[in-house]
């Protein structure tokens with residue numbers, strides 16, 4: 346079924362490519378410039394988007410086996426994700442139930458966590474195993490002192506977490522069926538080659554760039570080249586969007602050769618052709634696949650809002666279909682990853698920072714998204730809609746039957 350959807354999208358991209366057309370939305374749309382610079386708006390986004398919606402917190406391959414864990418922070422909330430004995434992933438508030446100190450740091454393997462303040466020990470399923478000096482401390486019912494659990498769902502080799510222990514929003518409904526398309530990457534059996542975190546501009550400024558092919562041959566002329574395509578068609582599942590260039594050509598895996606899809610029987614279209622482009626997951630993930638280091642790879646970019654409105658952080662995960670087995674492959678993957686860091690840090694984010702500073706002058710009141718920038722328009726509409734929705738409305742928006750109807 347979802348393969349059928351991939352085929353339909355590819356057919357549409359090929360048809361547009363043959364006709365030298367693209368899908369255009371109805372209007373050129375303006376967004377208030379203050380949407381990017383207003384501190385109060387930024388706080389609303391942290392509270393109503395990042396602390397209320399399911400977020401893709403880790404690729405499954407970052408926690409490949411039972412006992413693996415990672416501690417991280419998102420929008421000021423300390424989070425611990427573990428892979429438990431039964432193989433399931435579970436996220437917790439990384440805060441000891443004695444007096445709140447984080448129980449874990451960094452990442453690694455551990456089946457229990459001893460708090461560094463007074464020594465309470467928790468299992469990796471969140472249960473309180475033991476308290477220090479129990480006779481002196483006094484009686485506690487351990488069952489009431491487990492680490493707080495966050496709703497967690499692992500799908501398509503990715504782990505989603507809602508940073509609200511009391512959330513009633515169903516994560517699967519929130520994904521709007523998009524996860525069944527992402528399954529085609531096969532990330533659940535991929536390998537994490539490397540990761541790093543880089544600073545960037547306002548999170549929406551950064552995210553705009555991931556939804557935008559219009560800028561590719563201009564801003565990235567020195568890296569991708571000035572003859573790079575600048576058109577994208579957008580496909581949406583609720584707020585989640587895939588963008589891909591309308592073209593009948595796809596670069597053949599592992600070479601510079603272009604395949605003409607009109608000359609290949611549909612049943613033989615390679616999976617790379619069906620998955621090409623950028624897959625974003627609202628509100629903060631972008632997945633771009635490519636060939637690098639002797640096999641299929643993907644860069645999963647995960648945005649975090651920063652302390653201030655003009656700051657964000659991006660963790661780039663470089664995942665590979667196969668773990669590199671020799672130095673040449675490792676070297677190829679390393680070069681590809683380093684190249685992408687330069688593109689994002691030195692071109693996209695440097696421009697985003699300059700853009701932000703100029704907007705902060707307050708002398709420009711609107712920014713514009715063209716008919717060819719429907720993905721950016723949709724992103725800002727979703728931010729507005731979801732920051733205005735109360736919890737009941739949020740559940741209604743993502744109720745499965747309504748999603749199907751939209």
Ligand code: FES
Pocket residue numbers: 441442443444445446460461462463464465
């Ligand atoms: S805060 Fe963790 S043991 Fe006291």
Ligand SMILES: [Fe+2]
Pocket residue numbers: 554560561564565693
């Ligand atoms: Fe870019």
